[in-house]
Amino acid sequence: MADLARIAGVSTSTVSRALTGHPRVNPETRLRIEALARSLDYSINSTAAALRSGINQTIAVVVPYEPGARQSLTDAFFLGLIGSLADVLTERGYQMLLVRTDAGELPGAGLLVRTGKAAGLVVIGQWHQHAQLNALAAQGIPLRGWGARLEGQRYCTVGSDNLQGGRLATAHLLRSGRRRVAFIGDVSLPEVEQRYQGYLAAHRTLHVPADPALKLTEPFLPAGGLDAAQRLLALPSRCDAVFACSDVLAMALISALSAQRVRVPEEIAVVGYDDVQLAAYFSPPLDTVRQSVQAGAAALVDALLARLAGTTPPSRLLPTELIARGSVRAEPSRSAH
Amino acid sequence: MADLARIAGVSTSTVSRALTGHPRVNPETRLRIEALARSLDYSINSTAAALRSGINQTIAVVVPYEPGARQSLTDAFFLGLIGSLADVLTERGYQMLLVRTDAGELPGAGLLVRTGKAAGLVVIGQWHQHAQLNALAAQGIPLRGWGARLEGQRYCTVGSDNLQGGRLATAHLLRSGRRRVAFIGDVSLPEVEQRYQGYLAAHRTLHVPADPALKLTEPFLPAGGLDAAQRLLALPSRCDAVFACSDVLAMALISALSAQRVRVPEEIAVVGYDDVQLAAYFSPPLDTVRQSVQAGAAALVDALLARLAGTTPPSRLLPTELIARGSVRAEPSRSAH
DNA sequence: CCGCATGATGCAATCGATTGCAAATCGCGC
């Protein structure tokens, strides 16, 4: 910048003001400087600018992995959410830092803000780190998380209405005449627990008893779906429907069932969760509870930006929507049997 | 840092040296300063450090969107690649900036490096921006791209061996006895064109004539698969196999075919490309050409870091692998019919 | 007891911008 100033015959102050769009510069000086900058292809060093002005337009999206297990980031729903976050942040004029960290080291993510790398944090993922997030929030780190709203929460979250989602899915199955609905998911995760509560609520509302033996704990991985199929088929009294807590789980389950020549939806109806892109093209096309990644990403970003601007909006629950396609009741136009 | 120095009774030089692990500090002074820093929970401002030292440990991953069309980032393969890139970069001690930009503005991505936001670029995505990438590379921007190797390329790419992939997929279909194999993909994309060349090569090798009428141009979107199904079924002389250039395309196609009561693989065999996570759980389980996102991400990062270190390794072609499951020949244990 | 090698620390310049305040310039009316 000093060079540029010398060549242009002005001071660096003027160059700085010209290039940052400061109003107190002579318009023609600005034009001259801009042209010169372009011809030298010079552009402002953003590190120095950030240091001096204290303004930071980058947000860190933190995706913890389970402590120890360095499993890679593959979850279809979260990947989609990351894609949408990138889009939304770009649109809002922010940069996105994508950060993987051990869930046990989550408090260390606070450094991203304290060291000035990011203005705030969006935490994404399946985790049990309620307390750690609270600690971060207590340190004053601007923070928004995707997930359930919990008791004693000092940070603010955005998530879909899991209770409603669980209720919708389960009611859909019960209303189609199913009576023994299995639940697959890891209820140690708050979001899943809430879906399970929805599952129970639907049973209560429709006066159908829920059999605790049909609650299967499985991780959010394809292997969980395969395992669930084994366990369901080994049950003394078989189920006639399954509510799986993610589409990936549901698809892996259906795949394992059809390998065992169990027909879906005729013998066992299945509802998933997330509405990932491929759910519509599965066969049978998957009935699922949609949580919109676009809406979720936008809500997360807006909430964080609001926090950075000083306001403190409450946690938000995004509505969920049941998408009926063909894994509960075969649609006449699609059924291949 | 000045405060910390005052409290510790030393100069900021010493604090800096203690905290960055400089050897010329008394070990016990260092311990004292580290303890103090921890108790005040102070940590080095990385913006200032980066400014002064000129060291930048962040890499920008750039994902262009088609000019004008602000379509959101949903491609399963690229999302998976992004996830793996995040993992690999973290492991190598780098931060990852995820950047969306209009493909027409790609040269602007050079600013990320010139302004000091990132040390180098990884460009990901389906694009026609050969010339623009060349321009970036000519400006001296450290750059690696995912994709095909092209004539006159001044930047270096990492990609899977599309020619081999196309050949593997097509030969697999022809060897299963199919004689009319359709090709679905957008050959204006270099990677797809190479897969098409592989498709032709396989026909030549196996002495089967390739019918140009079976080459359908479709974009990499589920809608492309649906459209392809319509067009294939409307053909005067039907095909008995399809090589689809992505798994998403293949799944959407199969979904549309079964809605029309065309059975896969009995009537039409299908091979996809990518081996996305859900391909194995589709029904029928999808035969596909695997490109490993982990290997791809690692190769991209290593190539870029090598470039940053001054060496210039050549472009790399990663091997592809055919995964046979059940969409060409039904596997006995899995067939549900 | 002195000189010197060695290791630890401090001084001050520096990275590349931004910005409050002062100074310079300009135009215009009296």
Add this chain to the structure above:
DNA sequence: GCGCGATTTGCAATCGATTGCATCATGCGG
């Protein structure tokens, strides 16, 4: 021709570290 307000521009301090070089303390041999 002078004074004054409004614009433009420049000076210099500042953001928070890093680092070459000088200085200081220490221990040890002579």
